[in-house]
Amino acid sequence: MSAVLSNTCQQTKESSKRNEIARRRWKILARALQRSSEGETNEDEDVSVRRFTSFHLFAMKLLPSYNNSTSSVASWSEYSVVVAREKYSIFIRHPFPNFTATELMGFNNTGNICIWPSEEVLAFYALCNLQQFAGKTILELGGGSTCLAGLFLAKYSSAFKIHLTDGNESAMKNVQYIVDRNFPQGNDRLVCSVLEWGSFWRLAVNQHIKPYDIILSADCLFFDEARNDLVETIWTVLSENGTAFVMAPQRGDTFDKFRQEAKARGFICSSKKHYSDHVWNRHLQVKQNCDYDENIHYPLLLILKKSMPAEIGDQFNL
Ligand SMILES: C[S@@+](CC[C@H](N)C(=O)[O-])C[C@H]1O[C@@H](n2cnc3c(N)ncnc32)[C@H](O)[C@@H]1O
Structure with missing residues (x-):
């Protein structure tokens, strides 16, 4: 009984x-x-939006309908930015939010809503530090429906291999559309797949999956139920000398909880608030905006390593 x-x-x-x-x-x-139904205001340099959705680091130009069969379900934009006098641009597909009941009740949909500011900032940070990715194998985790950071690296870095992932199937279908349009001739360094942290790391431990040199992740730290799986996934697939770049806002105590779990797992952790003058200046600008809440909007950069050779510490100014 x-x-x-x-x-x-x-x-x-x-x-x-x-x-x-x-x-x-x-x-x-x-x-x-x-937020998305209220519109995102003008896409030019004006950062004082009614609701804070972006640091507007990238210029966003709406493109004419790309393929008639999909124009009612998605729009396309060109994201571009100039860094050190070089222009970088990519075509991005935005699905209109129209979830079926099954999708709403299924896997986490937060990556199908928008590109979150952390992903925008991570993409910008990657473009400002392209040389750090040369010859590396890169895995993006929880990249949402665009995997913007990994995608820019696939187009502009000389990385050896880039693997774009998210646990949500619809998100990865959208990423595949984006990849097909940006690389019409194909790109044999680029792979996209659904990767759900919990099942992946358990499988990876047994199968000895080849580790990655660099792991990217943006705004993935606030899921209490998945935090440990994310730490374990990074631990399992990061190479001994590898680096994980985790961009996320404080969001209450979620950033600190992740950092503590990562430290307890054995990572050497270093967090940075000021990692780019340009992003910092934007932050100071939008701070005046009453819809901007640093705690939930300003992305901190957390760098995780398993070991810390001196030259790597110098390279990343740790
Ligand atoms: C807030 S969104 C961020 C998406 C994207 N990085 C961005 O910033 O625009 C969090 C992402 O984590 C993914 N995610 C949540 N739990 C996951 C899990 N257990 N395994 C894999 N992906 C997961 C979601 O599907 C979603 O795309």
């Missing part, structure tokens, strides 16, 4: 945990959907 009671109690606990997770996901999704 007591075994039955303790089983029931366990089931009730698990179901209320699941409800709590679902409740939080709905809240994030509802907020993001509300």
Whole structure:
């Protein structure tokens, strides 16, 4: 009898945990959907938007309909930026938010809403530091429906291999459309796939998957239920001398919790608030905006390493 009671109690606990997770996901999704339906204001250099959605590091030009069969479900834009007098640009597909009930109840959809400021900033940071990626194998985790940072690296760095991933299938379908349009001749250094942290790292431990030199991740630290899986995934697939660049806002205590878990796992962690003069200046500019909340909008850069040879520390100014 007591075994039955303790089983029931366990089931009730698990179901209320699941409800709590679902409740939080709905809240994030509802907020993001509300934001995207209110429009994102002008796309030029004006950063004082009504609701903060972007640091506007990239100029965004809406493109004419690309393929009639998809124009009712998505729009295309060109994202471009000039860094050290070089122009970098890429075509990005934005699916219109129109989730089926199955999608809403299925895998986390936060990456299908928009490009979050952390991804924008990570892409910009990568373009400012292209030489660090030369000859490297790169994995982007939780890249959402664009994997913007990894995609720019695929086009402009001389990385050896780039693997773009997210756990959400629709997000990765969109990334595949983007890859097909940006690399019409194909790109044999670039791979895209669905990668769900929890199942991946367990599999990777057993299969001894070849480690990556660099891991990228933007705004993926606030899922309490998946934080440990993300730490384990990075630990499992990062090479001994590799570096993970994790960009994310503080978002309450979620950044610190991730950092603590990463440290407990054995990572050498270094976080930076001021990693780019340009991003910092934008931050100071938008700070005047009442819709800008540093805690949830300003991305901090967390650098994770398993070991720290002196020259690497110097390279990244750690
Ligand atoms: C807030 S979005 C960030 C997306 C993108 N990096 C950006 O900043 O625009 C978080 C992303 O993490 C992905 N994600 C959440 N939990 C995951 C898991 N367990 N495995 C793989 N991806 C996950 C979601 O699908 C989503 O795309």
